Amino acid sequence: MKKWECVVCGWIYDEEAGAPEEGIPPGTRWEDVPDDFICPDCGVGKEDFEMVEI
């Protein structure tokens, strides 16, 4: 499981935790997150996330 960070605001998507409040169940891999997903904090699209080691 990996983590992905929004390069615009720093919000973290943790694959293990998912984003249940956005309708993404825990354990959802980033590649399986819908293409129209937007960052809940700043609204940028999926292309503006990058994988991070935390």
Place this chain on the structure above:
Amino acid sequence: MSNSTAPIVIIGSGLAGYNLAKELRKLDAEQSLLMITGDDGRSYSKPMLSTGYGKGKTADELAMNTAAGMADQLNMTVRTNTRVTAIDVAAHTVSINDETVEYSKLVLAWGAEAVGPRIEGGAEDRVFSINDLEDYAAFRAVADGKKRVLIMGAGLIGCEFANDMTAGGFECEIVAPCDQTFPTLLPAPAASAVQAGLEGIGVKFHLGPLVSRIERDGEGVIATLDNGDTIQADVVVSAIGLRPRTQLAADAGIKVNHGIVADRLLQTSAEDVYTLGDCAEVEGRVLLYVLPLMASARALAKTLTGTPTEVSYGVMPVSVKTPACPVVVSPPPAGDAAGRWIVEQEGNDVQAEFRNEAGDLLGYALTGAKVANKVALNKELPAIMP
């Protein structure tokens, strides 16, 4: 007269300008695009200027791409270090000194400027505003290796910088002529929690007095407050406020108020001239945050490619980057908000809900562990501009 073969011209290379260009390119690969920017045109995220020290990133590392790289990626022309000097809305042209450039549509995305402090004492070159990547680079060039930072302003930017610079090893003191942090954004208990959180990592606050004089003192400065106190520091950061840039638009006869006045199509009072981001006032709202800017970029890209699309603002809480005491706030609407704050507090964990007499939630402020409750509260909040 509109010239449909002329490019869409975007003035400004911040998040607003580049995200609009990205959204436009998703809809139209061919439309001629010209960006004109007074900066070096590097693509970066302004909110990340508040976390550079904590994440160990220099200005160069915060830059995500060069202007040339963005021009290539988005199949557009980017003119850097170039200032538009005038706009002729009737002729559909902008001037760059003696040069005239035609546009089919013009987008004003030049952002907000830092309010400059009026300070006597002759040490202006040691007082920095950090409002863009180049400002950040200039500040780091002077500040890195030093120790004591005086921050003027206890709002969002002042508190974020204090937290980040403390993480970077600086000793920070905040001076602001108000009786709490975030004077326009947070109710007092939430503001006190942030202050306590920052004090817990070593930030010192001087709330109430104004910095009246800053003088050189060896390599650093000595600041005199209007209560007579003095503070020694190596460098000063001014974070006393931002205001939308409007002058060039006003000079062109475009209607301005606090920001450049736009309707929900993001159109200004001038035909074929649009605006978005920190310089825009959309139906009376100036919102200096990324979320409204992104919603605007998506809507405006559609409008500019032939599908007029009004922008909608949903629930748009602001996350403040103060890890010492995290904050999420959705301010109640200004002016017509009749209601009161209902506050629950355990230490620095504050949940403040702004409700009207009928009990409807109109805004909230959460600090510390309570920020986790934003999800539930967001569901209860009305959209800002449905």
